[in-house]
Amino acid sequence: xxxxxxxxxxxxxxxxxxxxxxxxxxxxxxxxxxxxxxxxxxxxxxxxxxxxxxxxxxxxxxxxxxxxxx
Numbered sequence: 001x002x003x004x005x006x007x008x009x010x011x012x013x014x015x016x017x018x019x020x021x022x023x024x025x026x027x028x029x030x031x032x033x034x035x036x037x038x039x040x041x042x043x044x045x046x047x048x049x050x051x052x053x054x055x056x057x058x059x060x061x062x063x064x065x066x067x068x069x070x
Contacts, residue, residue, distance in 0.1 A: 013049045016042070020058045027054045 002010070012034045019030045031042035046054050 009045055010049065012036070013046055016046060016054070017050070017057065017061075020054055021061050030054070 016030050016034055019025055019033070020027075025033070027042070028039045031039045034042070036042035036045070043053055046052075046057070050057060052060065
């Protein structure tokens with residue numbers, strides 16, 4: 001029951017969460033990698049979907065014992 005746009009945003013945010021948790025990539029690099037038009041748009045959509053900014057999400061979910069993504 002969601003739109004194509006909403007579905008695609010969900011998929012991109014799920015991928016962003018994986019990068020935030022398991023890599024040391026910056027937020028701009030992640031937003032570019034996932035084809036967001038700007039970092040501010042990425043931050044806005046990320047917060048809308050998760051309730052947290054990317055920085056807050058990283059602080060709450062960062063696990064230094066995980067394998068880093070390339």
